[in-house]
Amino acid sequence: MATLGIWIAAFLTICIYSFLYRDNPFYRFAEHLLVGMSVGYIIVLTIYFGFIPYAWTPIKNAVTGETSALGFLTLIPICMGLLFFARLSDRHAWLIRYPIAILMGISSGIMIPNALQTDIFAQIRGTLGPYSVIGTLSAFEIVGAILMVVGVVCTLTYFFFSVEHRGPIAGISKVGIAFLMIGFGSAFGNTVMGRVALLIQRVDFLINGWLGTIF
Amino acid sequence: MFEKLMNIDRRIIFILVALVVIIPMLFTFSIPLNVSEPTQKLYDYIEGLPAGATIMISFDYGPSSFPETEPMAAAVMKHCFDKGIQVIGITLEYIDAVPLADRVMQQVAEEKDAVYGEDYVLLGYRPGESFVILGMGAEIASVFDSDFSETPIGEIPMMQNITNYDQVSLLLNLAAGSSVEGWITYGHTKFNLKIAAGVTGVIVSQMYPYLQTGQLVGLLAGFRGAGEYEKLINAPGEGTKGINTASFVHLLIIGLVVIGNIAFFVQRRREE
Amino acid sequence: MKQQVPLVLCFLFGIVMILTEFSPHTASQATYKEIANWGRVISPFVFVLAVVTLIQTHWTRIQRRVEHWQYSLVVFFGMIVMVVAGLPYGPQHPAFKWLFNNVQVPMDATMFSLLAFFIASAAYRAFRARTFEATLLLLTAVIVMVGNIPVGDLLWPDAASNARQWILDNPNLSARRGIILGVSLGAISQSIRIILGIERSYLG
Numbered sequence: 285m286a287t288l289g290i291w292i293a294a295f296l297t298i299c300i301y302s303f304l305y306r307d308n309p310f311y312r313f314a315e316h317l318l319v320g321m322s323v324g325y326i327i328v329l330t331i332y333f334g335f336i337p338y339a340w341t342p343i344k345n346a347v348t349g350e351t352s353a354l355g356f357l358t359l360i361p362i363c364m365g366l367l368f369f370a371r372l373s374d375r376h377a378w379l380i381r382y383p384i385a386i387l388m389g390i391s392s393g394i395m396i397p398n399a400l401q402t403d404i405f406a407q408i409r410g411t412l413g414p415y416s417v418i419g420t421l422s423a424f425e426i427v428g429a430i431l432m433v434v435g436v437v438c439t440l441t442y443f444f445f446s447v448e449h450r451g452p453i454a455g456i457s458k459v460g461i462a463f464l465m466i467g468f469g470s471a472f473g474n475t476v477m478g479r480v481a482l483l484i485q486r487v488d489f490l491i492n493g494w495l496g497t498i499f
Numbered sequence: 500m501f502e503k504l505m506n507i508d509r510r511i512i513f514i515l516v517a518l519v520v521i522i523p524m525l526f527t528f529s530i531p532l533n534v535s536e537p538t539q540k541l542y543d544y545i546e547g548l549p550a551g552a553t554i555m556i557s558f559d560y561g562p563s564s565f566p567e568t569e570p571m572a573a574a575v576m577k578h579c580f581d582k583g584i585q586v587i588g589i590t591l592e593y594i595d596a597v598p599l600a601d602r603v604m605q606q607v608a609e610e611k612d613a614v615y616g617e618d619y620v621l622l623g624y625r626p627g628e629s630f631v632i633l634g635m636g637a638e639i640a641s642v643f644d645s646d647f648s649e650t651p652i653g654e655i656p657m658m659q660n661i662t663n664y665d666q667v668s669l670l671l672n673l674a675a676g677s678s679v680e681g682w683i684t685y686g687h688t689k690f691n692l693k694i695a696a697g698v699t700g701v702i703v704s705q706m707y708p709y710l711q712t713g714q715l716v717g718l719l720a721g722f723r724g725a726g727e728y729e730k731l732i733n734a735p736g737e738g739t740k741g742i743n744t745a746s747f748v749h750l751l752i753i754g755l756v757v758i759g760n761i762a763f764f765v766q767r768r769r770e771e
Numbered sequence: 772m773k774q775q776v777p778l779v780l781c782f783l784f785g786i787v788m789i790l791t792e793f794s795p796h797t798a799s800q801a802t803y804k805e806i807a808n809w810g811r812v813i814s815p816f817v818f819v820l821a822v823v824t825l826i827q828t829h830w831t832r833i834q835r836r837v838e839h840w841q842y843s844l845v846v847f848f849g850m851i852v853m854v855v856a857g858l859p860y861g862p863q864h865p866a867f868k869w870l871f872n873n874v875q876v877p878m879d880a881t882m883f884s885l886l887a888f889f890i891a892s893a894a895y896r897a898f899r900a901r902t903f904e905a906t907l908l909l910l911t912a913v914i915v916m917v918g919n920i921p922v923g924d925l926l927w928p929d930a931a932s933n934a935r936q937w938i939l940d941n942p943n944l945s946a947r948r949g950i951i952l953g954v955s956l957g958a959i960s961q962s963i964r965i966i967l968g969i970e971r972s973y974l975g
Contacts, residue, residue: 285869293876293877296877305510313842320850321874323849324849326818328857330626333597333623335815337625337645338812368819371820371823371824384973386780387814391629395684395958399959400959403684403954406712410948435948443949460949465908468908469910471705473913473935480722480749483884505896512891512892530922598872599876627813630810704943723919749919755891756912756913760900
């Protein structure tokens with residue numbers, strides 16, 4: 285079975301790489317097979333790791349008396365979740381608004397205070413923090429601290445669309461673009477590393493995992 | 500000539516890319532690697548933990564990104580098992596990460612003679628990322644009542660003394676998506692859980708603001724980060740091998756950028 | 772019923788979560804925990820939407836015999852095979868694991884590895900120093916690429932990785948922080964609009 289698995293994996297890998305020459309039926313077959321298998325996989329895992337522990341087990345435990353009757357409270361979100369199946373009927377499709385609205389409300393309510401702390405206060409503290417210990421910083425670190433404030437302010441100015449970008453604002457915003465370009469450039473440089481890693485793994489499989497078993 | 504060079508068939512570039520990956524793979528070589536500060540910070544943090552401490556690894560990557568993050572998982576777990584640190588594995592963002600996590604945990608455990616349930620455990624996947632993080636902050640068992648193979652959590656020896664994040668010394672998020680932000684927002688901000696990240700190259704750059712504020716105690720950056728950690732624990736593996744091979748593809752891409760620009764400027768000057 | 776009730780539900784759940792966040796009272800924290808738990812229970816049902824939409828899309832393709840409709844049959848074949856292998860005995864069944872490891876993982880990984888080829892081709896064709904901004908982007912990318920690889924340190928000992936680290940720690944950090952602040956302020960204001968019922972696009 286292991287050898288068969290290697291051969292199937294190698295065949296499908298080559299099917300997908302055939303796209304590099306041009307679009308062809310082998311590539312389209314593998315592409316659609318991947319979509320179908322991924323959905324099948326998600327269905328199985330969502331049932332076993334989602335519906336069973338979240339919905340089935342709490343209700344079962346409440347019925348058998350393993351947990352208190354409060355376990356029946358879980359019936360409320362389960363019923364709400366089941367409303368997603370209303371999508372199957374055109375007449376009742378509007379019912380999915382209920383669970384979506386509840387999820388949006390809960391997510392937004394949880395997010396606001398925590399995101400304020402994480403992404404606003406902590407980031408501002410991080411930007412101004414070095415100035416509270418400026419006496420202990422080296423000249424190089426002081427330059428870094430100044431650069432950080434300049435960069436953050438200029439980048440934010442670029443994203444500030446309520447004011448027309450003319451005069452000094454245009455200049456500040458242009459500096460912001462320069463910082464953004466450096467940011468995107470570093471992201472590109474790192475992305476190359478990520479994509480190459482995948483390629484190396486697949487070529488390693490073809491050379492050592494597949495051809496290695498033949499020769 | 501330069502016009503021809505600029506309009507070269509892209510399949511020639513594809514062949515070049517394939518060659519610079521295949522050829523280095525046929526040879527064995529090793530190039531020394533400098534360890535960056537974010538990797539060193541993570542190593543130092545784990546090195547400073549006492550034996551018997553527990554770290555949690557959130558495997559948030561899938562088949563489309565595992566070559567970078569899997570070597571990180573292996574290197575960090577080797578370090579943990581050597582020091583007698585327990586490891587809890589979970590999955591939040593990628594539903595298909597469970598078998599990948601299972602595979603790497605088993606491989607390292609076999610190598611280090613670690614015992615499932617005593618030295619490490621894989622709790623598996625639960626949907627609802629932010630809700631799961633919040634739920635585990637109150638009680639891990641309220642979210643994961645069993646491990647990934649449906650063994651009740653109460654029957655797993657190492658989970659007897661672990662209730663919530665208070666008993667977890669570090670959360671290492673091996674991520675290919677946006678889960679690190681989720682862990683920082685809900686795990687660190689709300690429960691003061693220490694977070695470190697090992698991320699794919701694509702999202703490395705956006706981690707640095709969190710590193711500077713201390714919201715991340717350390718960071719492993721892609722293949723390079725994995726290679727650096729392997730160097731620190733003196734166990735070269737897939738990360739070291741990978742970043743060595745990747746060197747040549749990087750050089751090819753830099754070369755292509757340079758040639759493309761030379762051709763572009765020569766042609767522009769001619770047109771002027 | 773169709774419009775007002777969802778808006779009221781969204782408002783109530785949102786406000787309760789914000790208020791209970793700031794109250795350490797036991798009842799308040801119990802409410803917070805219970806409602807967060809409700810969110811968790813509802814979340815896997817979202818997959819139903821995704822699966823139903825995909826099935827409907829491919830079913831329509833088959834019914835209308837659009838170009839390449841035969842491949843939609845392959846989608847259903849793959850889906851049925853995985854469900855049949857995994858549903859009766861669970862995701863730990865050897866057949867399900869075998870299919871995942873030997874079919875799904877190689878295809879998924881290969882699909883994304885194609886990007887390495889396209890990124891090289893795009894770098895050659897489109898990465899031009901046409902303007903000052905484009906030059907900055909290009910130079911940064913090259914420095915980070917050289918700094919990422921051990922060969923970089925071999926050619927320029929310490930300089931390559933130090934230059935990369937400095938870029939990531941300084942200008943990159945500033946730009947990213949600016950983006951984080953901007954995006955978060957936008958997300959927070961959008962969340963307030965959702966809770967207050969001003970933003971209703973999610974209702975369809």
